[in-house]
Amino acid sequence: MNREGIILAAADLFESKGYSATSMRDLAEKVGLMPSSLYSHINSKQEILKEICMSCADLFTKGMEEILMKADDPELQLQKLIMLHIETAYDHPSSIAVFNDDWRHLNEKDLVYFQKMRTQYEKNFKEILIQGKKSHKFSFQNLEIVFVTILSSFKWAYKGVDKFPKNLVIDELNHFILNALKY
Amino acid sequence: MNREGIILAAADLFESKGYSATSMRDLAEKVGLMPSSLYSHINSKQEILKEICMSCADLFTKGMEEILMKADDPELQLQKLIMLHIETAYDHPSSIAVFNDDWRHLNEKDLVYFQKMRTQYEKNFKEILIQGKKSHKFSFQNLEIVFVTILSSFKWAYKGVDKFPKNLVIDELNHFILNALKY
DNA sequence: CCTACCGATCGGTAGG
């Protein structure tokens, strides 16, 4: 058993029981070690949570950077954002579940950094919506409401892994959201 | 301090720290009692969670029944569902937060009942989408995906209480979702 | 509603 396997097993447990309700003894049992042996691989329960949340935050941050690098129009950029969210959820469903629901259990220092990354991501996302409105590609009244609605509508995606083909979800969401923003 | 006040205080704490990370000592401090005194009003921590989750489930179930009683067309029914979700979130934001995120910590028996209610609610919701598609009011490919996307898009609403006027949210969501389903 | 207390479980350490 290695560090990577322990963190993946932890993400599985955190997804199904939540961070706080998962004990290090649960995790030890799942990976076939004595509880104390976990600490040869990781320093604390907190550290596992941090690693899961930060690796997801990185994926979104890097995905956003790639999207912003090309000078596409806002419609194509939004399509790429939808793809980013669905593909990330399908590639790492348990980690995304933890990233969605358990980030608030990060310790104070990590929480500040996490929220800084998220704020930057959201700023970039909203800017795309603003550009789409300016160029009359998107229509909406309140930017903040439309933004949180779109983000919220992605959050179930990790649950779809065993139910819906990835491309079907991407197609349906592309149709749904681009239509929602149409004039 | 009465039972009702204790449950509302618990909902507040569960919203901000989660059910598992909230201790009965946290709750006692918040309502100004010794921890053991809570048990004059409630029987267990589980019971509080059950009361919060079930009262929300009731609100949605009863709201759905009222909507189905009138023979409106699917478009108006969907508008009323949007209103039901936003108004319920605005009337009981903490309870809805717990209902959204902590229902999985219900004990086994309550969980079965809870999921039965939810399944029935979802069946009714999906039937409205199906009728809308049949009568060519709504357009979509995959019912399940569009359904979970719409439901998911409501889940942030309780966070909007101190940010957006209720009617603004309802209007924006009506526009967004009805547009998303247009031909 | 309080004082006093219980057994169970928690995250984590010492030492090999």
Next chain:
DNA sequence: CCTACCGATCGGTAGG
């Protein structure tokens, strides 16, 4: 990676 163990905290009870 294990055995043995720690202090802290958990939900909850007894008795008044």
